[in-house]
Amino acid sequence: MAETADLPEREGVRAPGAPGIELTLTEAERGVLEDVTSRLARELPASAPYDLCREAPVTAHELPLRLRRALGELRQDGPAAYALVHGLAVDDEAVGTTPPSWGDGPARDRTRRQEIQAVLIGSLLGEVFGWRSQQDGAVVHDVLPMREYENTQINFASQEPIWWHTEDAFHPFRPDYVGLLCLRNPTGAATTVSCAADWDLGDPAFDVLFEPRFRQLPDHSHGVTGDGAERRPVLFGPRERPYACVDPYFLEPPGDDRLAGVLRRFYDTVEASLRQVALAPGDMLLVDNRSAVHGRRPFAARYDGKDRWLKRISVSRDLGRCWSAWSKDTRHVLVGDR
Numbered sequence: 410m411a412e413t414a415d416l417p418e419r420e421g422v423r424a425p426g427a428p429g430i431e432l433t434l435t436e437a438e439r440g441v442l443e444d445v446t447s448r449l450a451r452e453l454p455a456s457a458p459y460d461l462c463r464e465a466p467v468t469a470h471e472l473p474l475r476l477r478r479a480l481g482e483l484r485q486d487g488p489a490a491y492a493l494v495h496g497l498a499v500d501d502e503a504v505g506t507t508p509p510s511w512g513d514g515p516a517r518d519r520t521r522r523q524e525i526q527a528v529l530i531g532s533l534l535g536e537v538f539g540w541r542s543q544q545d546g547a548v549v550h551d552v553l554p555m556r557e558y559e560n561t562q563i564n565f566a567s568q569e570p571i572w573w574h575t576e577d578a579f580h581p582f583r584p585d586y587v588g589l590l591c592l593r594n595p596t597g598a599a600t601t602v603s604c605a606a607d608w609d610l611g612d613p614a615f616d617v618l619f620e621p622r623f624r625q626l627p628d629h630s631h632g633v634t635g636d637g638a639e640r641r642p643v644l645f646g647p648r649e650r651p652y653a654c655v656d657p658y659f660l661e662p663p664g665d666d667r668l669a670g671v672l673r674r675f676y677d678t679v680e681a682s683l684r685q686v687a688l689a690p691g692d693m694l695l696v697d698n699r700s701a702v703h704g705r706r707p708f709a710a711r712y713d714g715k716d717r718w719l720k721r722i723s724v725s726r727d728l729g730r731c732w733s734a735w736s737k738d739t740r741h742v743l744v745g746d747r
């Protein structure tokens with residue numbers, strides 16, 4: 410990312426003090442990751458994805474030290490609100506064509522190594538999980554354009570920007586981190602990230618954002634309605650480096666003009682701090698879903714088998730806290746649609 414280019418390097422990790430950590434795997438580090446991936450691919454049946462979720466936090470101890478240290482820093486609420494890891498192995502030919510829809514069986518088989526790597530790296534931050542209401546409970550999601558969703562606010566859109574948001578903002582068990590591993594991105598469509606540490610919230614008018622006055626309605630991806638959504642703050646935690654939970658597109662507009670005005674100014678502040686990250690094949694971006702928001706710029710999909718294709722994971726710092734939403738078969742799939 411250009412914004413961090415002038416920062417000093419520490420053992421190849423760009424860094425502390427910056428809102429983002431950037432790390433490029435060396436040849437040797439990539440080799441370690443590849444070896445561990447091969448072992449898991451051999452030992453764990455693809456038909457049992459939740460076994461991978463249970464094994465990955467253990468195997469992740471074998472990942473290269475610099476990677477563990479970088480994500481350890483992100484996990485411990487350091488100054489960084491995202492980590493960008495470069496240099497994962499993605500063989501364009503082996504990955505094959507971008508499928509026309511999520512959950513395509515052969516496409517999933519061709520990208521199993523990347524799915525394992527996404528779960529492994531995500532496991533350095535917590536526990537990877539899926540939702541029963543999304544992509545049939547898969548723990549690794551496909552993010553790709555689908556023609557029928559071109560102009561929507563969900564992951565299969567393309568022409569519409571995805572407005573910046575907290576992932577699953579309406580849900581009490583929303584992920585603490587979101588990971589995006591890039592398989593291909595031919596037009597360089599940018600993911601956007603805005604970090605709370607960059608927001609100038611000095612004006613006392615923003616105090617109201619820390620009060621429980623806002624109703625966050627569900628986005629369209631879980632198939633639920635917002636009946637009974639409680640009023641909550643959109644910011645919480647330390648004032649100088651707050652946590653945020655807001656999806657403006659699905660926030661119920663406040664009835665009162667003053668509140669609406671403050672929200673608009675807050676949105677402008679976040680917007681002004683948006684960084685753009687054009688993920689390249691082999692990049693993985695991990696965003697702290699509490700101290701940063703993310704989105705995506707629009708792009709033109711061609712539906713020619715070469716469109717942008719990412720693998721996405723959700724990570725919870727503590728799935729135990731989510732016990733009331735565990736699905737019958739596994740705690741790694743949460744029931745979000747009730």
Ligand SMILES: [Fe+2]
Nearest residue numbers: 574575576703
């Ligand atoms: Fe998102």
